[in-house]
Amino acid sequence: MGLSKTERRERIRKRIRKVSFGTAERPRLSVFRSNKDIYAQLIDDNKGTTLVAASSRDKELSKAKGTKTEIAKLVGKTVAEKAIKSGIEAVAFDRGGNLYHGRVKSLAEGAREAGLKF
Numbered sequence: 001m002g003l004s005k006t007e008r009r010e011r012i013r014k015r016i017r018k019v020s021f022g023t024a025e026r027p028r029l030s031v032f033r034s035n036k037d038i039y040a041q042l043i044d045d046n047k048g049t050t051l052v053a054a055s056s057r058d059k060e061l062s063k064a065k066g067t068k069t070e071i072a073k074l075v076g077k078t079v080a081e082k083a084i085k086s087g088i089e090a091v092a093f094d095r096g097g098n099l100y101h102g103r104v105k106s107l108a109e110g111a112r113e114a115g116l117k118f
Helices: 005-019 068-085 103-113
Strands: 028-033 038-044 049-055 092-094
Touching (some): 028 103, 049 068
Parallel strands (some): 028 092
């Protein structure tokens, strides 16, 4: 019997987390995608703390109009701008078990355009 979609995604997520590790110099850019919103965090796994976070539910982004993909790109730009202000230039990308396609891809492209290096 095959795996369900959520079981498959959870396996992929665990496999990614084995190799993707965030430090203070190069934190992990973790992406969580729900049906409606998208969230991004920069995480220092050594300390277990979130350094920077942005989501489509933030006040300035919740008023933005457009498709979910366009809003995801804005979230990527926002998290990158916040990261650069706090002195972070390079990150390790963690797609959270989602395919690098659609909203996850546009978030990554938005972060790259704003100056983050993957």
